[in-house]
Amino acid sequence: MARILIVDDASLVRLYYRQTLEAAGFEVREAFNGLEALEKLLVEPVDMLIVDVNMPQMDGMTFLKALRGQALPIASIPALVVSTEAGVQDMAAAQAAGANFYQVKPLSRDALLQYARMFCGVPA
Amino acid sequence: MGYKILVVDDSKLARMAVAKALAALHPDWTRVEAANADEAIAVLKQSKPDVAVLDFNMPGRDGLDLAAELRAMVPNMPVAVISANHQQEVVDRARAIGATFLVKPLTEPALQEFLAGAVAQLKAAGA
Amino acid sequence: MNEFLEQFLVEARELVEQATNDLLALEAAPSDRESLDGAFRVFHTLKGGAGIVDFAAMSRAMHAAEDVLATVRAGGRPVDAALIGDCLTAIDNVVQWLDTIQDTGALPQNADAAADRLVARLVAGETAARDAKPEVAETSTPPAASPLAILEAQIGFLGAGGDGRIGAAGRLAANLLRHLNRTDDADEIARVTGESLKSGRAATLIDAITQVLQASTEAAPLRSEPLSRTLRVDAERVNALVNLTGELTVAKNAIGHIARLARESDSSLAAAIQDEHARLERLIATLQRAVLGLRVLPLRTVFQRFSRPVREMSESLAKPVRLETEGEDTEADKAIVDILFEPLLHVVRNAMDHGIEPAAEREAAGKSLIAAIHLRACREGEHVVIEVEDDGRGIDADRVRAAAAERRLVAPDALAAMSDAEAVELIFAPGFSTARAVTGLSGRGVGMDAVRTAVERVGGGVQLRTDPGSGSIVRFVLPFSVMMTRVMTVQAGGQMFGIPLDAVVETVRIPRGQVHPVGGAHAFVLRDRTVPLVDLGRTLGRGGGGAPAAEATVVVTLSGGQLGGLEVDRLGERMDVMLKAPDGLLAGLPGIAGTTMLGDGSVLLILDLSGVLQ
Numbered sequence: 020m021a022r023i024l025i026v027d028d029a030s031l032v033r034l035y036y037r038q039t040l041e042a043a044g045f046e047v048r049e050a051f052n053g054l055e056a057l058e059k060l061l062v063e064p065v066d067m068l069i070v071d072v073n074m075p076q077m078d079g080m081t082f083l084k085a086l087r088g089q090a091l092p093i094a095s096i097p098a099l100v101v102s103t104e105a106g107v108q109d110m111a112a113a114q115a116a117g118a119n120f121y122q123v124k125p126l127s128r129d130a131l132l133q134y135a136r137m138f139c140g141v142p143a
Numbered sequence: 144m145g146y147k148i149l150v151v152d153d154s155k156l157a158r159m160a161v162a163k164a165l166a167a168l169h170p171d172w173t174r175v176e177a178a179n180a181d182e183a184i185a186v187l188k189q190s191k192p193d194v195a196v197l198d199f200n201m202p203g204r205d206g207l208d209l210a211a212e213l214r215a216m217v218p219n220m221p222v223a224v225i226s227a228n229h230q231q232e233v234v235d236r237a238r239a240i241g242a243t244f245l246v247k248p249l250t251e252p253a254l255q256e257f258l259a260g261a262v263a264q265l266k267a268a269g270a
Numbered sequence: 271m272n273e274f275l276e277q278f279l280v281e282a283r284e285l286v287e288q289a290t291n292d293l294l295a296l297e298a299a300p301s302d303r304e305s306l307d308g309a310f311r312v313f314h315t316l317k318g319g320a321g322i323v324d325f326a327a328m329s330r331a332m333h334a335a336e337d338v339l340a341t342v343r344a345g346g347r348p349v350d351a352a353l354i355g356d357c358l359t360a361i362d363n364v365v366q367w368l369d370t371i372q373d374t375g376a377l378p379q380n381a382d383a384a385a386d387r388l389v390a391r392l393v394a395g396e397t398a399a400r401d402a403k404p405e406v407a408e409t410s411t412p413p414a415a416s417p418l419a420i421l422e423a424q425i426g427f428l429g430a431g432g433d434g435r436i437g438a439a440g441r442l443a444a445n446l447l448r449h450l451n452r453t454d455d456a457d458e459i460a461r462v463t464g465e466s467l468k469s470g471r472a473a474t475l476i477d478a479i480t481q482v483l484q485a486s487t488e489a490a491p492l493r494s495e496p497l498s499r500t501l502r503v504d505a506e507r508v509n510a511l512v513n514l515t516g517e518l519t520v521a522k523n524a525i526g527h528i529a530r531l532a533r534e535s536d537s538s539l540a541a542a543i544q545d546e547h548a549r550l551e552r553l554i555a556t557l558q559r560a561v562l563g564l565r566v567l568p569l570r571t572v573f574q575r576f577s578r579p580v581r582e583m584s585e586s587l588a589k590p591v592r593l594e595t596e597g598e599d600t601e602a603d604k605a606i607v608d609i610l611f612e613p614l615l616h617v618v619r620n621a622m623d624h625g626i627e628p629a630a631e632r633e634a635a636g637k638s639l640i641a642a643i644h645l646r647a648c649r650e651g652e653h654v655v656i657e658v659e660d661d662g663r664g665i666d667a668d669r670v671r672a673a674a675a676e677r678r679l680v681a682p683d684a685l686a687a688m689s690d691a692e693a694v695e696l697i698f699a700p701g702f703s704t705a706r707a708v709t710g711l712s713g714r715g716v717g718m719d720a721v722r723t724a725v726e727r728v729g730g731g732v733q734l735r736t737d738p739g740s741g742s743i744v745r746f747v748l749p750f751s752v753m754m755t756r757v758m759t760v761q762a763g764g765q766m767f768g769i770p771l772d773a774v775v776e777t778v779r780i781p782r783g784q785v786h787p788v789g790g791a792h793a794f795v796l797r798d799r800t801v802p803l804v805d806l807g808r809t810l811g812r813g814g815g816g817a818p819a820a821e822a823t824v825v826v827t828l829s830g831g832q833l834g835g836l837e838v839d840r841l842g843e844r845m846d847v848m849l850k851a852p853d854g855l856l857a858g859l860p861g862i863a864g865t866t867m868l869g870d871g872s873v874l875l876i877l878d879l880s881g882v883l884q
Contacts, residue, residue, distance in 0.1 A: 119420070156277045156323075248322060
């Protein structure tokens with residue numbers, strides 16, 4: 020069963036993602052910001068990261084940069100960054116920081132499930 | 144002579160609406176407010192209102208339970224319960240407790256009628 | 271916005287959050303009584319609140335949701351995904367409505383239709399409704415990108431290299447292919463990823479991905495989304511750029527000052543400094559234009575707000591009117607566009623109230639039954655011109671004279687001496703309101719003088735042309751860009767001031783003998799007109815120094831439709847300046863429009879003539 024870590028400081032968003040993903044059979048973990056995410060990953064790896072950009076103490080971009088630089092298996096977990104900005108430069112910036120892909124909020128249930136299935140290799 | 148009225152509703156907006164109607168009908172009356180049953184009891188002990196107007200649908204104890212409690216503490220206190228849902232059982236319960244049932248949204252004439260009755264009752268009791 | 275509406279918005283937003291929590295919790299645990307009761311109560315309270323502030327469509331929708339949950343509470347219906355989805359959709363609608371109410375004070379026009387759809391959905395609980403077009407038309411939740419688009423994006427992602435990236439891109443690429451049921455390709459990518467990690471070369475993996483993409487038979491284009499030609503940029507960032515450009519201008523002027531000093535002291539560097547300064551000047555001018563051009567918006571943003579008010583006024587006044595707009599693509603600085611709506615609306619209201627005749631009168635006059643109001647915009651050099659034209663009865667000069675006399679705005683003999691064109695200009699006078707009966711529309715005390723003031727404040731002007739019987743045109747001339755002001759500098763009371771050149775009519779020298787005291791002030795005659803004269807130095811508190819000169823140097827200005835004369839000590843040069851709004855101690859002073867820094871570092875005060883001539 021594929022495991023997904025949601026990194027977002029809004030409890031409502033984490034709850035919403037969790038409901039949606041668990042209902043579709045994914046295992047869900049949560050982290051409040053980049054720091055907590057790193058801590059959790061060091062203990063238990065996941066198959067996919069969904070990362071918000073704006074979080075306190077360690078934002079999404081900083082987190083991913085730090086993650087990709089590790090000489091550990093967790094450095095190669097595919098990551099989807101979700102944020103409010105919509106511009107070509109934001110995709111480039113997100114990828115430069117370490118995101119495999121970038122999607123603008125809000126994420127509908129269908130889109131969320133699509134990404135989860137694509138990133139975790141669940142056949143369509 | 145102005146009386147004191149207690150308005151209980153968890154929605155501040157709804158309390159504002161009652162306040163507006165009251166100000167139009169009896170500008171000389173004073174008003175105290177509470178957002179739920181516990182607060183209402185506390186306010187009652189502290190400021191001793193003469194009349195109470197309660198929302199039925201509140202979290203925790205609903206307006207009818209509160210009405211029963213208020214009338215237990217202050218027998219024959221004129222109490223009105225406001226609700227948008229006038230199912231028969233709610234109306235019956237209200238009557239059983241001795242509370243007047245008013246329909247939401249509260250109109251000035253409806254409030255006026257209740258207050259007139261309340262004033263008459265209070266005067267008769269020597270207040 | 272009244273306090274009821276404000277309170278409603280505050281409470282409603284909290285309730286929306288509560289409902290979302292409760293509904294999601296309920297979906298996770300269908301037997302959670304507390305969440306069910308909570309959600310029920312939220313819809314009930316939202317219904318009540320909507321009733322108090324009179325939003326019937328919303329009340330209706332909330333009532334339906336409340337009823338559905340009441341049924342669930344009574345055991346008549348189970349909690350399932352469909353039910354939760356419908357309730358959440360109702361909440362989504364509410365959020366949208368709240369946003370519209372916050373902006374406009376009312377529900378959107380399609381609220382009734384949306385409420386109907388919600389009610390239908392909630393009551394029927396059909397899945398069919400869900401498959402139909404999404405309820406919330408305005409929000410476009412972007413769909414997920416296609417697997418091949420994401421795959422292609424990995425090429426860019428790999429560009430930065432590094433084991434973490436190679437591993438991540440490889441895993442994702444393989445998973446994407448598995449998702450597409452292309453297991454062989456997936457396995458191949460997994461193999462290549464291993465090779466790439468061993469060699470440390472991202473290029474190996476990039477090549478493999480490129481090959482897979484080329485082999486794809488998918489008809490859809492490989493690019494995920496067309497590169498957008500526009501960027502959404504925070505207005506604050508643009509303002510910061512504008513300020514920065516202003517600072518650059520100041521620095522450039524400082525260098526010009528140094529260039530002059532170098533010339534004077536015969537420095538060998540003088541010529542070089544001069545050349546570079548000239549080049550800087552050209553570059554900065556170009557930069558200024560480009561930066562100021564970032565803040566422009568098309569006038570469409572203002573014009574499109576008029577169709578509804580015109581339609582509503584047309585109905586309430588029972589005067590058929592059609593609104594036509596032209597030149598909506600014309601652009602103007604955001605600062606201009608932002609202030610335009612209110613003045614334009616007032617002019618349109620006037621046209622509808624007073625200008626346009628009732629249908630019967632129009633028919634009798636042989637005019638078309640449907641009156642027309644034109645909103646027109648075009649660019650004329652450094653200005654944007656906006657016209658509001660109506661084909662109504664025009665403005666009756668005699669009625670204006672009568673009203674002015676009644677309000678004692680002008681002496682009767684002056685009135686009689688005015689030409690019709692001049693009399694009509696009186697509608698711009700403060701204290702004049704053409705509203706006889708205060709119709710709920712125009713009678714707000716916002717007269718044409720307020721319109722003129724608002725427009726002049728941003729460096730523009732407004733003119734009126736009327737043709738009795740045929741209609742009127744109100745013409746707004748506004749600077750394309752608000753920040754650059756052309757000023758004439760003057761010396762007064764020993765200090766230098768800037769006077770916006772737009773307001774300067776001419777400069778004259780008046781022999782002292784021709785300056786007459788009038789009441790407590792002074793005036794002079796200019797081509798048969800009496801013009802009030804003000805000593806600028808003294809007015810600005812700089813004290814008059816010594817005996818007045820034999821001849822007064824006077825700058826004749828036109829502001830607020832009035833001619834005025836400013837006596838100064840000396841005239842200076844003209845310059846383009848970037849106006850900085852007054853702050854600190856200067857902010858409260860009347861008569862100061864702003865400041866700018868000069869090349870030698872001194873601060874030039876730019877005058878606000880309406881304040882000075884008061």
